[in-house]
Amino acid sequence: MTRTHLRKAGSVLLLLLAWQLLVQTGRLSELFLPAPLSVLARMWEMTRSGELPWAVLVSLNRVLQGFVYGALAGIVLGLLAGAVKWIEDVLDPWVAAVYPIPKSALFPLFLLWFGLGDQSKIATIAVGVLFLVLVNTVTGVKSINPTLLKAAVDLGASRLQIFTKVILPGALPNIFTGLRLGAGMALILVFITEIEATKAGLGFLLWEAFQLLDTKQVFVGVVTFGMLGVASTWLLQWLERLGCPWVQRSN
Amino acid sequence: MILEVRGVGKVWTIERTGEHHVALESVSLDVAPGEFLIFLGPSGCGKSTLLQIIAGLEAPSAGEIRFPAAAAGGGNGKLTSMVFQDYALFPWRTVIANVAFGPEVRHMPRGARLAQAQRLIELVNLKGFEHRYPHELSGGMRQRVALARALANDPQILLFDEPLAALDSQTRRVLQDELLRIWAETGKTFIYVTHSLQEAVLLGSRIVLMTASPGRVKRVLDVPLPRPRHLTGRAEADILDRLDADLSDEVKRALAS
Numbered sequence: 001m002t003r004t005h006l007r008k009a010g011s012v013l014l015l016l017l018a019w020q021l022l023v024q025t026g027r028l029s030e031l032f033l034p035a036p037l038s039v040l041a042r043m044w045e046m047t048r049s050g051e052l053p054w055a056v057l058v059s060l061n062r063v064l065q066g067f068v069y070g071a072l073a074g075i076v077l078g079l080l081a082g083a084v085k086w087i088e089d090v091l092d093p094w095v096a097a098v099y100p101i102p103k104s105a106l107f108p109l110f111l112l113w114f115g116l117g118d119q120s121k122i123a124t125i126a127v128g129v130l131f132l133v134l135v136n137t138v139t140g141v142k143s144i145n146p147t148l149l150k151a152a153v154d155l156g157a158s159r160l161q162i163f164t165k166v167i168l169p170g171a172l173p174n175i176f177t178g179l180r181l182g183a184g185m186a187l188i189l190v191f192i193t194e195i196e197a198t199k200a201g202l203g204f205l206l207w208e209a210f211q212l213l214d215t216k217q218v219f220v221g222v223v224t225f226g227m228l229g230v231a232s233t234w235l236l237q238w239l240e241r242l243g244c245p246w247v248q249r250s251n
Numbered sequence: 252m253i254l255e256v257r258g259v260g261k262v263w264t265i266e267r268t269g270e271h272h273v274a275l276e277s278v279s280l281d282v283a284p285g286e287f288l289i290f291l292g293p294s295g296c297g298k299s300t301l302l303q304i305i306a307g308l309e310a311p312s313a314g315e316i317r318f319p320a321a322a323a324g325g326g327n328g329k330l331t332s333m334v335f336q337d338y339a340l341f342p343w344r345t346v347i348a349n350v351a352f353g354p355e356v357r358h359m360p361r362g363a364r365l366a367q368a369q370r371l372i373e374l375v376n377l378k379g380f381e382h383r384y385p386h387e388l389s390g391g392m393r394q395r396v397a398l399a400r401a402l403a404n405d406p407q408i409l410l411f412d413e414p415l416a417a418l419d420s421q422t423r424r425v426l427q428d429e430l431l432r433i434w435a436e437t438g439k440t441f442i443y444v445t446h447s448l449q450e451a452v453l454l455g456s457r458i459v460l461m462t463a464s465p466g467r468v469k470r471v472l473d474v475p476l477p478r479p480r481h482l483t484g485r486a487e488a489d490i491l492d493r494l495d496a497d498l499s500d501e502v503k504r505a506l507a508s
Contacts, residue, residue, distance in 0.1 A: 150308050151339040154332060155353035155404060165356070169343040246343045246384045 031215055039219040046220060051205070056224060059190050059202040062118055063228075066125025067186045074130040074182070075175055078137025083167050088138070095134065103128035103185070104192045111197060121193040128189045129182035133175065140174025141167055173247050176240040183232040187225060202228075253407060253440050254282040254305065258314035261300050273465035274300045277314065280459065280468065282442065284320070284407070287434055289455035290444045291498065293505035297466025298444045302410050305442065306333050320407065332401035336413040338393040340385040346396050347372060347381040353404035364403075371399040374433065391422040395429070402437070411443040415450070427453055431478055448498055452490050453480050460497055463505035470497060 016036045022028045023035035030038070046052040081088040107124045114120040144167065152166045194203025206221025240247075261275040274297040282288055290298040303309040305316055318330050332353070340349050347368045354364035372381055375395040385393055394414055401409055411430075415423045431454065434441050445451055451458045452474065460470040472494065476486050 145337075145339070147335055147337060147339040148341060150303075151333070151335060151341075152352070152356075154306055154308060155356060155400070157352075157356040161356045165352075166341065169341070172343070244343070246386070248386055 031213065034216045034219055039216055039223065042216040043220045043223065046217070052220065052224065055200065055202045055205045056228070058200040059194065060228075062121045062193075062201065063125060063186045063190045065118075066122040066189070067129050067182060069122070070126035070129030070186075071133050071179055071182060073126070074133025074178065075137055077130075078134045078175070078178075079141060079163070079167060079171060081134070082138045082141025082171065083163060095131065098127075099131050099135065103131075103189060107189075107193050116197045121190065121198070124193050125186045125189045128185040132182045132185055133178035136174045136178030136181070137171055140171030140177075143174065144170035173240075173244050176236065176244065180233065180236050183236060184229065187229055187232070191225065252281045253284040253318065253320050254442075255317040255319060256280040256282075256301075256305070256314070257317065259301065259304060259311045259316065260313035261297065261304065261309070262312045275304075275311075276465040276467050278466065278468055279314075280471075282408075282440060284440055285438055287431075287441045287443065287454055287456040289451040289458045290442070290461060291448065291451045291458050291494070292446065292461030292466065293463050293498070293502040294446055295505055296461045296463050296501065298461050299412050301466065302333070302412050302442065302444050305408075306331050306410055308333070318407075330406055331408045331410055332404050332406040333410045333412065334394070334397045334401050334414045336416055338385070338390075338397045340393055340396055340400070342385055345382045345384055346377060346388070349385070349396055350399045350403050352400060357404070368399070368403060371402050372396075374402070374436070375399045376429070389422075390418050391426055394418065394426060398430075398433070402433075406439070408440040408442060411441065413444055413446065416445070416447075423450075428479070430454065448491060448494055449482055451494070452487055453482065458494065460494060461501070463501045469501065470494075 019028075019033070020035050020037060023030060023033065023038075034042075043052065077087075077091060081091050103124060106127060107120065110120040110123045114123055148166055148170065149162060152162050157165060190201070191203040191206070194201040195207045198204050202221055202224055206218055206225075209215075209217030209221060257279055259275060259278045260273070263272045263274055264270070265272060278301060290301065292298050300309060304311045307316075321330055341352065344352065347365065350368040350371055351364045354367060359367075369381070372378060375398055377392060377395055377399070380388065380392065385396065388396065397414070398409075415426055418426065427450065430441070443454060455474050458472045458474060459468055460472070461467065462469045472490065474490060476484075476490075480487050482488070482491070
């Protein structure tokens with residue numbers, strides 16, 4: 001344990017302890033800020049009853065489907081746009097037009113087109129992920145040192161081989177950046193799309209609790225979302241280490 | 252002749268202004284098998300462009316490149332391989348995977364190409380570094396990997412584009428000696444671009460002095476001296492003197508234009 005570790009652990013423990021004491025001595029109302037231990041107790045209760053795991057599964061299903069479709073489309077389109085000029089020209093105005101739109105603003109449209117079920121939510125998440133991955137993939141392809149392409153040609157690589165053996169690995173670090181940003185976006189969007197027009201999912205659980213002024217359950221939802229965010233970051237970092245072992249990382 | 256350069260010219264169009272820039276003008280030259288040929292000239296004299304045209308990476312605006320030996324059926328497909336100034340190693344490939352890239356894209360079986368890569372890695376004195384990534388190597392080691400990678404396609408001609416320019420002088424000396432050893436061991440034709448007069452005299456069996464833009468052949472000089480050469484030797488100093496004035500003129504012209 002270094003000094004840094006101690007400071008970090010101390011910061012968390014002290015704040016939680018002060019919070020717990022303030023609530024227990026009645027200086028803070030449980031309605032606004034329930035004590036950490038009672039949130040934990042509620043979390044355990046909801047886990048045992050199966051309510052929380054089910055909500056997580058429902059949301060994860062939407063997030064994962066949207067993420068995978070969006071990421072795959074983003075990677076393929078990004079590699080093509082980065083490598084082939086005319087494809088970039090064809091895609092560019094659409095990316096420029098749709099990229100700045102908050103993807104949550106598209107949700108009503110998707111509700112109209114795909115109905116109240118999972119599809120409208122998955123589509124919103126997929127579009128949000130797609131543009132982040134697409135833009136980062138294009139950046140990755142463009143950042144490849146042109147001499148590497150020359151070297152590949154000089155060594156006898158065909159166009160397809162240049163695509164699979166130079167452009168794809170060359171863009172991979174940026175693709176992972178896009179995936180990490182996309183994962184964050186997917187969690188934001190799953191919450192927003194679960195506020196309305198659904199009866200299941202972590203977002204629904206959180207929003208319903210708010211409407212009933214059940215602050216403990218709101219906290220359970222917030223903390224679970226946080227845990228999902230941390231887990232997705234870890235998973236993607238692990239995949240990145242596996243996929244890009246050559247990339248130098250600080251720390 | 253292994254290579255014939257016939258009236259090669261290159262004109263670049265500067266996109267922003269629409270102006271034309273003549274990089275090379277009617278360069279003609281014959282290269283004999285096994286030569287260590289040096290293109291010597293100031294920066295921007297088009298010598299790198301000429302190398303890229305010989306490699307087939309750039310199309311000439313005029314003239315042509317011929318490989319008479321290949322036309323007679325003497326080649327194995329790949330005639331030239333390039334060693335770039337900034338190494339151009341694939342950062343995501345380890346040393347051995349970089350060296351095996353050419354054979355890999357030419358569909359040589361995995362076992363054969365790895366065995367061959369291993370031999371070449373030993374030839375360039377990098378045994379023990381097979382599984383390092385390029386960023387884990389020094390500049391001198393990277394350039395050795397680039398050389399091994401270029402040799403892996405078994406080209407008849409190796410093209411060097413100022414390969415040692417980015418290295419410190421001590422490393423450069425060591426690699427110059429290694430280049431000469433590998434040139435002698437493999438018997439391949441080396442075509443080497445440099446702006447260093449000293450390097451040209453240390454390495455070349457023939458030196459082609461280029462003019463500043465547009466690049467033309469100013470003078471061709473045979474260097475029939477035995478190796479190893481020393482810059483302090485009398486015969487070497489004599490050749491240095493003979494080229495020095497000419498090269499200085501061209502450097503001045505390059506700076507003035």
